Amino acid sequence: MAIETSSSTNTHAVADTSTTPAVSVPHPSGTAGLSTRLSARDKLVLFVLCAAQFMVALDFSVLNVALPELGRDLGMSQAALQWAVTAFALPSGGFLLLFGRIGDLYGRRRLFVFGLALFGAASVLATFAWDPASFLAGRALQGLGAAVIVPTGMSLLTTTFPEGPQRDRALGISGTLLSLGFTIGMVAGGVLTDTAGWRSTMGLLSVFALLVLPLAPGLLPESRTPERPHLDVPGAVTVTGGLLSLIYALSTAADRGFGGTDVIVTLVAGVALLAAFVYVESRTAAPLVSLPMLRRRTVAWGNLGGLVTFSMMSTVVFVLTLYLQETLQLSAFETGLVFGVQGVLSVVAGTYAPKVIGRFGARRTLVGSLLGQGAFVTTLLGLGEGGWSVWLAVAGVSLASMCHLGAIISYGLTVTSGVPDEEQGLATGLVTSTQQVGITIGIPLLGVVATTAPNLMRGVHTVLAVDAAVVLVAGVLVALGLGLGRRREATAS
Template identity: 50%
Template sequence: MSVTDPEAAAGSAPCRVPDTAARPATPALTPRLRLTLVVLLAAQFMLAVDFSILNVALPVIGEGVGFSPGNLQWIGTAFALCAAGFTLLFGRVADLFGRRRVFLGGLAVLGVASLVGGLARDPEVLIAARVLQGLATAAVTPAGLSLLTTSFPEGPLRERALGLNGALMSAGFTTGAILGGLLTDLLSWRWAFFVNVPVALAVLVVAPMVVKESRVRKRPRLDVPGAVSVTLGLLAVVLGLTRAGEHGWGSPSALVALAAGAVLLVVFYAVERGATAPLVPVGVLGKRSVAWGNAAGLIAFLTETSLVFLLTLYLQEVLGFSPLAAGLSFGVLGVGTVVGGTLAPRVIGRLGTRRTLIVGGAVQTVFTAALLGLGDERSWLGLLLVCTFAGGVGNMLVIVGFMVTATSGLADHEQGLATGLATMTQQIGITMGTPVMSAVATAGLGDGGTTAVLGGLKVAIAVNAAVVLLGTLTSAVFLRDGRAGAPR
């Protein structure tokens, strides 16, 4: 398959994304492929759970380990910085030095870090464990995704695998919030760390037997200047976003970090243009399926994760639910994402990736906008549940469509890069969502009270729906499904 996109190279026409109009019947999964799928999905689900499992437990962790209230947010920030900042680097390292090797090494680090975090008695040890968990996530996620895309050929099998992966990852975010509350209430917050250990051990035992190592015929030198500039740039951007969420968008520390990140990313682009063996070939960045596919994914993750934040405030601050009850209510959203992930391969097979992105975005837009009808009585919970379920289905159609678009039409030796970019998009979207929508909601507050809180949340929900619509329109304008036999 050619990896050249003549239209993208010319820059004069929208990108062709994988054709789905005239494909052969879906080949059957062999027993080995089924086991490979189970192993890789188990690892990705565990990583998704890790993103949210500590959120409910943070106050209890602070008391148990001795964190001051002002430093408590570093339990999440230390993880997010490393998970987002190093993912592109580790994705490329996996391409060069072996995806299975990076995948298994990252899992081993994750298991050890989780054990250390669960046993931690002081803040320094806990933060060190979170840093290691973030680094392990940055290694395992793109390596696991690239193993998934290279184990399953481009087409129906890969779409099915990516659909299940997307469904389980989104379900993992919801499961993490619920599981964190249950473990903290019934056992101890330490089990939010310990739960990773047996899963990591099981995958480490089975994976070497079923997952094949990638091979590189000619291994180029690692682009150190590019690796340093992009990693520092991403670290600065994520730090700026978290600072903005904590102290507001006018905070000097947030603005300085964001500006430094922007400068470093410009430096990275300049370095890549002149590098003989770039970390990220500029041609890949210029491929419209990669660029606009990742744009759709960024918006999908940003809007849905931030909507969960807004609705958590609504359930607790307006309707008066407990944190655990609020977390349990998002189980409906989790079901919606599983349904969406299951349906996505069939929808892509029938409509193509571009139309799937449009349909999914339209569904998410409509049901996000419908949340503007929420009131201050608990009878409105039914509307919330319906909208989060249907919106979750639409959001998952977009996420799977994004993953298929952003990783298709590239050679196997570039899959670590492609999945590294997609993982970076996911991490940045998750990190950006809450501070952006928190700032919008705060700006919309009135004089105080439940009515004012609801008004601010509705302003943020309206902006959220508008951003989803914008992402849908960009997919409609800049992407189109290829014809059978057309070059991709």
Template identity: 50%
Template sequence: MTATLDAAPVRLSSRQRVTLLVLLGAQFMLAVDFSILNVALPAIGAGLHFSLEHLQWVATAFALPAAGFTLLFGRIGDLFGRRRLFLTGLALLVAASLLGGFAQNQPTLLTARVLQGFAAAMATPAALSLLTTSFSEGPRRDRALGLNGALLSSGFTTGALLGGVLADVFGWRWAFLLNVPVALIIVCVTPFVVDASRTPQRPRLDLPGAVTVTLGLLLLVFGITQGSVLAVAGAAVLLAAFWFIERRAVSPLAPVRILRRPTVRWGNLGGLVVFAMGSAVVFLGTIYLQEVLGFSALATGLAFAVPGLVAVLAGVLGGRLLGRLGRRLTLVGGLAVQGLAFLGLVALGADRAMYVPLVVLLSIGFFGHIAAIVAYTVTATSGLPDEEQGLATGLSTLTQQVAITVGIPLVSAVAATRSDVLGGIHTAVIVDVAITLVAAFAINHGLRKARI
């Protein structure tokens, strides 16, 4: 059902404000950490003598555990304590960042990236589930998740800007070391402001389900990043086995009844599309600015500064949009705004004067992008008891990780079908927008049928 606007203002207690600050600070830091090294990759390659074909492993070493273990750790947080898992993830992130910052060879750096991926798989779903369980379902949670969505997007943008500045001015090692003091502060403050979750009964872990889904996701991410059809096929077999195991397990890792919920199913589809197609457009915009228009890396980063600010505004307003429009219309409307705004990129040519229209179109698209992220997060985690929030947030985080992994390779493959760079970008944008709008139509139909 469509929500109505609550006349009463949403007020948070002092403790809730500090809790929100800590958890959102952690999410922002993790988003920055995800993107900051992508910009610094060339400097890392030069510093540790990575060849061009091997440099991608710096990103892949993070993506494999970050996506492959997210669902498992989300459920572990439900069973053994979300705050404990959150603090463990942040502590591991500190250790891994120090290892990477002082790495003197390729194996050490890749080990640090793998550990950072594990840390993200622990801390990200735990932080999101702590956020949803710290605020009751309704306007307060909507506001918190709206701010979370805004900081995720602004964190990715900030990371891109910081990565370039740090690599150029201070050296690539600071891209690893920057989050160490921030993470340590959060680790010290969290026990005093975030309540520990309680397990009502003796925890049991679905080991067969955990093994099949983790191996399946690892193969899926590997297959996508490496272009291996065999790995993707193996992932499909393992994920199908996981589905059958969950239907019969006494204590399933991901109960089928949750996966069958329309809010979980359609919400996560929305998240998959909004993150995959949004990150793909950021990639295409970067190529357009540098390869077609000839702008520097700094000018390219600044082009995303205004859309980043608009994204923060969209996150702040996200809760109000949900109150006025409801989850379905906010999610579908956000996807539609993202798709239609990005469609305007097809009209941009090779003149440097296109810089301003690009920034305007990206800003409009980012507003819809963040509105959809807020709505997808609320939709995918609503109507569930607190003891299953770790699973729900693990699913939504997994959706995000897989989407970012899938989006860029997809549009890159489409762009490569054209001989000229600008033509390839235009073709890829059309495919990107088509996927976004078709998904919006399907989600609208599915959620309307479910009376949401």
């Protein structure tokens, strides 16, 4: 397929010559009319990066339906099972910004390969775990590997493919696989658990890592910032500690509510550490996060849109899973089919999203996608206890997911467009931190509403109403924040 290059300048400097020749690939201005195609090597690079992102997305959901069997096998109590999720979420969300910056400074490819190796080894440990401690250790190391893979992989993608149609296409494919990985994980988890046991879900991740790892060193170009400033240790400590505390508090609250002492203490600590992080960054000469970047209109409002679309859509999937199985009495396999339709339509949306972005611009696509997601979630308020509700659930969640995928792709482009290559790790670290934190906080925040309602049906309706309202309000705020009503957006934004 013919693709036009961006009119902006984008140079890929290859700093490491150990496995890749030192080259500079310029994309000069004035080449907007030049027709290009992705080379076979570019396609392989895209495959490696997207396969790694898909693997991490799969890990977020593949274990969910296997938790009861896992608990029986390893002797974990119902309360302890939430740590199977939290042990992964804590490091995967808490260390993203740190590893994104380390990759900027010391080599993104090198760190990406290390993350793949760590994730693969951790998956093997989780597969053959002999007690709860060994399993949770494997999950924590998986999360740490994911915290390395996601920001460095996204940085490699945005620095390999020039800003414009090529990057739009690459991010479209990546966003599609991210959404599809979460959905397929839910379906595959049920099938694997029923046929081969819970260990096969972790074994699947091991196979993915072993397939991708040998390809990465020879295919991926090395990239890092030209300068070598000192790593901002105080900033790294405060932001990592703040994110870890916040994610722990919200994950624990999903199981025990917000009244526990540990939840309150860690929630306050998380907010205090993140406030300290902002103070540290305003004083240091080489900050981990550039506050001027956070003040960019596209970075601030784009990440707000991303945070809302991820947190609210993960909540919809969670409450619908409960509703379909508990209220409509669908089996795990039938529930998987519902989300399978959602996954297929997400692929369709991912195919057309770059074309929509090319026509209307990333910012307008982001706003329209948020408003569409909120509108289609609103239709789910018509769910009842009759069998016909299955079809409303299929239609509503699938259409909302198509808009959700448009928001994923367009918010990534909104945040990273116009950012120089030497700061792409920082920008994509913010993007991926938003993804991870969004997926983590949505269910704890609204899950409490569902579990404290007088009955499940009322709880589902309340959660969906709040969810839709949050997304619709966010869409309006992002539109105002990006100034879409005041000036015409450039289509390459």
